[in-house]
Amino acid sequence: MTQEADLTLRDQPQQAPPAGEFADGSVAIESVDLEGRGIARRDGKVVFVEGALPGERVKLKVIKRKPSYELAETQEVILASPQRVAPRCAHFGVCGGCAMQHVDPAAQVAIKQRVLEDTLWHIGKLVPQRVLPPIYGPSWGYRYRARLSVRVVVKKGGVLVGFRERKSSYVADMRECHVLHPHVAALLVPLREMVAAMPARDRIPQIEVAVGDDHVVLVLRHLIPLTEEDLSVLRQFAARHDIHWWLQPKGPDSVHPLEAVDADGLAYRLPEFGLRMPFKPTDFTQVNHAINRVLVSRAITLLDPRPGDRIADLFCGLGNFTLALATRCREVVGVEGSQALTDRALEAARRHGLAAHTAFSTLNLFEIDEGWLRSLGHFDRMLIDPPREGALAVAKALSAPGADRPKRIVYVSCNPSTLARDAAILVHEGGFVLRSAGVVNMFPHTAHVESIAVFEPGAPVPAKQGPGD
Missing domain, CATH: 2.40.50.1070 (OB fold (Dihydrolipoamide Acetyltransferase, E2P))
Structure with a gap:
């Protein structure tokens, strides 16, 4: 059963050894990076250690040396984290499909939450006013x-x-x-x-x-x-x-x-909104259907649409969020770079009797500017769901002087680095406030971090220190 839980890395028991290198050549693991590798420090260098967890002490084998950092593999765990578990799959460590089967599933969520918070701070100098409960669900058999x-x-x-x-x-x-x-x-x-x-x-x-x-x-x-x-x-x-x-x-x-x-048999359902979403096997859809259902529900709850609202859904794809939003508001304008996807989204809207509440256009959202955004008219709220490259042009357009700002933005991200970059523009240049952010564990047992963040216009309160300071 898919769950929403209030879980942070600080809730997980830690056995943190002193930082640095020990006499036996082992090192202390301080944290993890965006690829799920442990981070240690020795001889003035950062060492990224595959297979190591925060709070552990491990012996390692260096596989690459650079002037400012090293890449290494775990050879022996001297002091194990209580979060370490035995991998279920016999191919783990060889197969590239998973990177974190040696970590307890709940701890994986907590680690990703900390990665999100650290990335928002180090790239954007931002601390969300509220950390959202992470969305997580079945750990096995989830890849559709x-x-x-x-x-x-x-x-x-x-x-x-x-x-x-x-x-x-x-x-x-x-x-x-x-x-x-x-x-x-x-x-x-x-x-x-x-x-x-x-x-x-x-x-x-x-x-x-x-x-x-x-x-x-x-x-x-x-x-x-x-x-x-x-x-x-x-x-x-x-x-x-x-x-x-x-x-x-x-x-x-x-x-x-x-x-x-x-030809028409492939589809997924969003039961809360009475929707059946057909797709072709090469169309982009979320890997994890159980998590997607919760994500759509959470995003719409956070956006808080009103019956009279006009809403933009940027990078709308097949209309995963667009059609659900259309059941809750006056009009949703979906914009996507693929004509084939917007055509299928429009057809799905017609089939569900939502054509009067939706409009779709095909456009490269990596090249838009404030003038284009203004030409679309006023939006009460906006949902942004970009690919890994993020939504840089959109963030700049929303942050331009005199831009018409929506009351609320919900940003669904599959890359914490580009989310942090875009969030910094929205907050530091556009006058938005980062109200909340949290992780979505779309890919258990991998280092992939999906997340969701909420922005509103307002006077930001400067963050004096980050989550790890």
Whole structure:
């Protein structure tokens, strides 16, 4: 069951040894970085240590030396953190799909919360007035989207299907995966056998996974035309394992279902808003459907839309937030860089009877300015959900002198560094206040930090010290 919990790193028991290096060559781990690596200091350098946790004392092996920092791996844990657990997956440490299975799931959330707070301070010199309870949920079987590499490797027994090895282009020899949707995880070995039986096996580089509420879709990327024998193998596999094949002979636009009847089967639901959101298997959707449902609900609660409001949803994609907002206000204007996505969002709005409450436009939001923003008219509230690059142009437009500022902005981020950069512009140049911020654990067992932040116009109170000061 997906939960919202009030949990911070300070709630977790710590066994912090003194900082620096010990006589036996071990080091004390002070914190973690954005990639989930432990941070230590010795000889005037920062040392990033893979596999180490805050509060631990570890022996390490240096794998790269630079003038100001070193990269290292944990060789031996001398003093273990109470947050350390045994990884569930036999492939952990080799497979690049996970980075934090050695950390208790609740502690992972707490660590990410501290990463968010530290990043907001170090990049933006900002401390949120309130730390939101983090959103977290099932730790296993949550990945409804994935891209699996396929390689024929004779030395390893034939075909490999799985994630790449950590820091490598090689495909991990995976026979199990505990973060993939269970239906898909059970297919790792059968997929190897299926590809091996296809004449085109040497020209199949990847299989993309897209799981909806009612369909499991696998997208086969093939570099040569498939023969009738290839297609027969795919159809037999689909019937045996209750999946649906889509084919990708070229770029993403070439994706199409093997069977025409499967064209409209892939969708996810937002039950709180009475929505069914259809998507194509290569469209961007959130990896974790359970967390997405809570995220949409939380974002709309924080935005607090009123029936007469006009709201902007920037980087709207398929309308994940747009359509839910349209059930609560007068009008939502969704803006997105992909025409295909805005077309599908508009179609979904029509299907749900929300066309009168929505409008969509296609535009590169990395190139907009204050004049464009003003041309759209007044917005009472605004939701921003950018990719990892953030929303720099939007933040600058909102912060320009004389800009028409909404009463509230909810910013959903998948990169704390770009969130902190944009937040600094909104606060220090635009006169907004960072009311609250908190993490969303969309990717358990990885170092990926998603978050949500709330801004309002007002007179900011200068932060005199950061969370770790």
